[in-house]
Amino acid sequence: MAVQPEGTPCWADAMFGDLDGAKEFYGDVLGWTFGESTSEYGNYTQAYADGKAVAAVVPPMSGQEGHSQWCLYLASPDAAATAAKIRENGGEVLMEPMRVGDFGTMCLAREPSGAVFGVWQGGVHEGFEATGVPGAYCWAEVFTREPERTDAFLTAVFPYRAKRIEDDAVDFAMFDVGEETVLGRMRMTDDFPPEVPSYVNVYFTVENCDEAVARAVKLGAVLRFGPMTSPFGRFAALSDPQGANFSVIDVTTTEGEMPRTADA
Secondary structure (H helix, E strand, O other), X not given: OOXXXXXXXXXXXXXXXXXXXXXHHHHHHHOXXXXXXXXXXXXEEEEEEOOEEEEEEEOOOXXXXXXXXXXXXXXXXXXXXXXXXXXXXXXXXXXXXXXXXXXXEEEXXXXXXXXXXXXXXXXXXXXXXXXXXXXXXXXEEEEEOOHHHHHHHHHHHOOXXXXXXXXXXXXXXXXXXXXXXXXXXXXXXXXXXXXXXXXXXXEEXXXXXXXXXXXXXXXXXXXXXXXXXXXXXXXXXXEOOOOOEEEEEEOOOOOOOOOOEEEO
């Protein structure tokens, strides 16, 4: 799989205090298998769907214990240059670009409204080996209370073309790289408790949304929204047993017409 165009989601990982518990949960809910952990890279453990790398789990480093969350990485041809643009446009670099052996260079950042994301400059590890198949990454949305700041930041840092869904009931934007829509942005409503910060929500593909939700809840997850059927698929939002938010979507079960969009 070739290195993805700049700004395209290319990898996802999460820190878990109970790594074995996370493996058991996602193995059951998404069908993941796991590679060997290596102490050289902090027991970073890749997850596989049908033999292809789709994500990773890792225990927290000393001092990083706390709330588990998924981190989405956006592709960059030059992580240092992207880090500079992040700073210039009101974002915060949480971890300076760091080379990870021959795998590539990573950076962690926070956009102006508070959502944390990663930047990945691929080396021998180019990112997802599969997307859109059962168990693999499918889509992501930035949930933010300050959409104007988030939109301005994303389009300044990455070569995105922004468009909005024409719907008075929802404030939703999408970002294109070339002809491909790669990322969404949703305004957080009052339905979200005030203590919930802006965050990036990652969607994983499943064969049957309702069955995946049932398995997840049985294993201790909390159902936050859904399941509901949309023009994009049948999906649901969950928090896993360690508090990490994610969504599952069955893209083969759709309902309704695709929404109209206009350039933002």
